[in-house]
Amino acid sequence: MPVAAEYPLAPDSTVARFALPAPLPPGDSLVVDLAWEARLSAIPRRQGRSGRHYDFAQWYPKVAVYDADGWEAHALRLQGELYGEFGTFDVTLDLRADQVIGATGVPLEGDPGWTRARAAQARGRKRVRFVAEHVHHFAWAVDPEYVHEEGRYGGVPIHVLYRPEERGTWGGGLALASAIRAMAWLDTIFGAYPYPQVTLLRRIEGGGTEFPMLVMLGDAGESLIFHELGHLYTYGILANNEWKEGWLDEGFTTFQTGWNFRRRGMGVPLASTQQLVLNLDLDGWSQPVVLPAEEYSEQQVYQRMVYTKGQLILEMLRYVLGEETFRRGLREYYARGQLRHVTSDDLRRAMEDVSGQDLRWFFDQWLKRVPRVDYRLAGLNRRREADGGWLTRVVVERRGDGLMPVDIAVGDDDTTLVVRAPGVAARETVEVRTDRRPRRIELDPARQTMDWNYLNNGRGGGRVEHRLGWSGSEPARRDRLVVNWMPLAWYNDAGGVSVGFQSRRNYMGRFARDVVQLTWSTGLEGGGPHPVGWYVALRNPTWLHAPRRTVGLETWALEGRGGARASLVWDKSPHLSFGRRSTIGVELAWMGVTRGTFLSADRWDRAGTVEVTGRAAHLWKEDDRSWAVRIAATGGVVGKGDRRPYVRGGAEVVRRRQAGAFELRARGYVAGYAADGDVPRQRRIFAAGADPYETFLNPLLRSRGAPLARGDVHYQAPGGGGVRALRADLAGRWIAAANVEVSGTVFRRPARRAFGAVSVAAFADAAVGDSAAVGGS
Numbered sequence: 001m002p003v004a005a006e007y008p009l010a011p012d013s014t015v016a017r018f019a020l021p022a023p024l025p026p027g028d029s030l031v032v033d034l035a036w037e038a039r040l041s042a043i044p045r046r047q048g049r050s051g052r053h054y055d056f057a058q059w060y061p062k063v064a065v066y067d068a069d070g071w072e073a074h075a076l077r078l079q080g081e082l083y084g085e086f087g088t089f090d091v092t093l094d095l096r097a098d099q100v101i102g103a104t105g106v107p108l109e110g111d112p113g114w115t116r117a118r119a120a121q122a123r124g125r126k127r128v129r130f131v132a133e134h135v136h137h138f139a140w141a142v143d144p145e146y147v148h149e150e151g152r153y154g155g156v157p158i159h160v161l162y163r164p165e166e167r168g169t170w171g172g173g174l175a176l177a178s179a180i181r182a183m184a185w186l187d188t189i190f191g192a193y194p195y196p197q198v199t200l201l202r203r204i205e206g207g208g209t210e211f212p213m214l215v216m217l218g219d220a221g222e223s224l225i226f227h228e229l230g231h232l233y234t235y236g237i238l239a240n241n242e243w244k245e246g247w248l249d250e251g252f253t254t255f256q257t258g259w260n261f262r263r264r265g266m267g268v269p270l271a272s273t274q275q276l277v278l279n280l281d282l283d284g285w286s287q288p289v290v291l292p293a294e295e296y297s298e299q300q301v302y303q304r305m306v307y308t309k310g311q312l313i314l315e316m317l318r319y320v321l322g323e324e325t326f327r328r329g330l331r332e333y334y335a336r337g338q339l340r341h342v343t344s345d346d347l348r349r350a351m352e353d354v355s356g357q358d359l360r361w362f363f364d365q366w367l368k369r370v371p372r373v374d375y376r377l378a379g380l381n382r383r384r385e386a387d388g389g390w391l392t393r394v395v396v397e398r399r400g401d402g403l404m405p406v407d408i409a410v411g412d413d414d415t416t417l418v419v420r421a422p423g424v425a426a427r428e429t430v431e432v433r434t435d436r437r438p439r440r441i442e443l444d445p446a447r448q449t450m451d452w453n454y455l456n457n458g459r460g461g462g463r464v465e466h467r468l469g470w471s472g473s474e475p476a477r478r479d480r481l482v483v484n485w486m487p488l489a490w491y492n493d494a495g496g497v498s499v500g501f502q503s504r505r506n507y508m509g510r511f512a513r514d515v516v517q518l519t520w521s522t523g524l525e526g527g528g529p530h531p532v533g534w535y536v537a538l539r540n541p542t543w544l545h546a547p548r549r550t551v552g553l554e555t556w557a558l559e560g561r562g563g564a565r566a567s568l569v570w571d572k573s574p575h576l577s578f579g580r581r582s583t584i585g586v587e588l589a590w591m592g593v594t595r596g597t598f599l600s601a602d603r604w605d606r607a608g609t610v611e612v613t614g615r616a617a618h619l620w621k622e623d624d625r626s627w628a629v630r631i632a633a634t635g636g637v638v639g640k641g642d643r644r645p646y647v648r649g650g651a652e653v654v655r656r657r658q659a660g661a662f663e664l665r666a667r668g669y670v671a672g673y674a675a676d677g678d679v680p681r682q683r684r685i686f687a688a689g690a691d692p693y694e695t696f697l698n699p700l701l702r703s704r705g706a707p708l709a710r711g712d713v714h715y716q717a718p719g720g721g722g723v724r725a726l727r728a729d730l731a732g733r734w735i736a737a738a739n740v741e742v743s744g745t746v747f748r749r750p751a752r753r754a755f756g757a758v759s760v761a762a763f764a765d766a767a768v769g770d771s772a773a774v775g776g777s
């Protein structure tokens with residue numbers, strides 16, 4: 001009896017419901033005949049077609065799973081995948097005779113095209129019957145050009161199908177060797193593979209997708225092969241609901257790949273992976289790892305939580321249990337769960353049963369919440385005992401809401417003792433006895449947890465890396481402060497040659513981004529009392545951390561000017577990985593003049609200011625175009641004599657567009673100030689470029705006779721009215737300016753380091769400004 005389809009999630013059409021003509025009692029059964037037509041798209045997305053190559057994935061009406069939570073009929077979306085019921089698939093394919101087939105299951109009748117000479121079969125059709133048991137999907141692909149290679153792991157045949165032009169990366173047993181390594185590794189961590197075959201085939205699309213017994217790959221890279229073959233276990237055999245607990249397959253297979261690769265000295269260091277997730281945790285983008293896929297705010301967050309954090313959770317579970325117990329737990333989970341639907345609770349119970357530990361705290365914390373872990377070495381006492389040995393008391397302070405046992409390393413370069421503290425109490429004291437006086441004490445010495453602040457984890461070195469280099473060569477480290485030392489030298493007429501150094505620091509690229517700069521002017525005119533200049537900036541100390549906020553404190557005494565600035569900037573972007581980038585900020589700044597001899601008289605008056613500024617910036621970016629809008633408003637007081645107030649503000653709009661090899665850039669700028677009388681020269685609106693406060697940290701522009709500030713040098717710092725060809729010191733009460741630029745590379749020699757490209761640029765600037773605008777004398 002025919003029944004009509006209903007679409008309960010309309011306008012979505014990926015879920016259909018058929019009302020049975022009569023209720024089906026428990027334990028009863030019925031036979032359903034479904035007729036459907038599957039059309040593969042020319043734009044591949046898992047399925048797809050290209051010429052006579054066809055990738056058939058998710059190509060037939062699939063019965064929704066009814067499990068402990070009821071019907072799991074989710075719409076198909078980008079985030080999250082599919083969940084199928086186990087069954088037997090008996091599939092007969094009717095094809096052109098020359099097609100070569102890779103499929104879930106084993107061929108029982110007909111020729112899949114693996115062995116016989118192809119030329120003889122170019123005409124006519126063939127029927128090939130595949131049967132697959134205990135699987136929850138049946139996928140297949142055909143291509144008349146497929147080259148077939150076969151090998152074995154244990155008793156299990158492994159089929160590799162690739163296109164002839166890929167012989168260099170797939171052929172000659174290369175893909176096969178990676179597959180055998182992966183199957184051997186998976187066998188050791190989980191157990192024996194239960195299906196009768198494994199197929200790896202080249203699909204149209206890049207990347208890879210897993211199906212029971214079959215993986216479709218865009219290339220034959222070993223990490224992709226490990227990832228996808230891992231899914232034969234986690235997804236295929238241990239069949240989790242990918243919509244709800246994607247970490248059980250994606251996190252697991254990412255974890256097993258990383259584990260294997262690091263054992264072989266390959267792959268991504270764990271610290272880099274931790275940092276990817278910590279950045280999202282610290283900025284409040286993270287969501288719980290177990291969440292229905294469509295509830296993630298965006299694809300990037302889904303990926304990071306399910307794949308990357310899922311991987312790290314398993315790393316930490318191994319750390320908590322120890323490798324031997326963890327391995328036993330994996331085998332137990334596999335033995336109980338294979339060829340069934342599994343959940344995070346099944347994994348937890350297997351691990352609890354082998355370890356004898358209650359692990360609810362671990363699974364709840366990492367899967368349902370976004371905990372912040374931070375342990376600090378809060379106290380240390382080393383004392384010589386009567387027997388000549390040493391007693392070390394270590395006080396561990398828990399500063400985050402996340403709990404993890406804490407390994408404590410006590411020792412020196414030769415011998416290190418590692419003890420473990422439970423990490424539950426807010427403060428706990430651990431005693432360690434050693435033969436010699438320990439020089440190095442460190443929490444989590446192997447960096448296996450998500451402790452976000454390693455700077456407070458130890459004593460005795462190893463957490464600061466000093467480098468010599470120019471700015472731009474400052475790497476970010478997960479577990480160390482990087483201090484970059486840079487020598488400085490510059491010249492201006494007032495100070496002569498100045499020499500000194502700058503040290504820039506950072507932790508994880510985001511914390512402790514401090515700068516200390518010290519310089520000495522060798523040729524100060526008339527001797528003078530201030531040959532030493534300094535600049536100190538403290539940015540984002542770990543103890544002031546808040547999500548998406550940047551804090552800065554700066555102070556300076558540089559070439560006759562002293563000052564300080566405090567600033568706060570909030571990132572207000574609505575999404576992590578796309579859409580508008582927005583920041584708002586506020587700052588309080590004082591700039592005073594202490595020594596007039598350094599001032600370029602055409603840009604600076606001898607007067608100090610105190611200012612409060614509010615700023616906002618928005619950037620909209622698409623593939624080949626962008627809009628940027630920046631506005632700032634300042635209220636200030638001239639600090640000298642009668643303390644005159646003023647207000648100052650500006651707005652800038654920049655439109656960029658890529659047109660072939662050329663970039664078009666248009667900019668509009670308006671700015672002005674209002675004051676009772678005049679403001680000091682340095683606070684006027686500069687017509688040609690950025691004003692003296694904006695360029696103050698640039699030694700080539702800062703002081704009288706600096707190389708780019710000389711009257712005979714026509715240099716324009718980007719900013720201000722941006723009217724090129726005007727004198728750099730021309731400044732007035734207001735300006736409205738427009739700048740248009742076209743630039744492009746007309747000739748490129750990529751192999752050459754010198755003269756590797758020729759670019760051309762053209763520009764036009766127009767402005768109207770204040771007739772009272774003045775230049776220097």
Ligand SMILES: [Zn+2]
Pocket residue numbers: 227231249250253
């Ligand atoms: Zn995957």
